[in-house]
Amino acid sequence: MVAILPILPAIGSLLWLVVVLLSSGVLWLFSRRSRRLVLAFIKSQWSGLVVLAGIGVTLPMIYSI
Numbered sequence: 073m074v075a076i077l078p079i080l081p082a083i084g085s086l087l088w089l090v091v092v093l094l095s096s097g098v099l100w101l102f103s104r105r106s107r108r109l110v111l112a113f114i115k116s117q118w119s120g121l122v123v124l125a126g127i128g129v130t131l132p133m134i135y136s137i
Contacts, residue, residue: 081124081127082124082125082128085121085124085125085128088120088121089121092113092117096110
């Protein structure tokens, strides 16, 4: 169980990336006007993804020490 804990943030960030890309892809297909909104949404999500990826990278390092 403890071995799984460091992997969870990385899995969460990947799932979040998939959800963001799928939802933006659906919006992209349905409306041309929403493309600007989609791009703004993806740009706003990058900071959260970077934070989650950073946590996913640092937690295994902390656990390995």
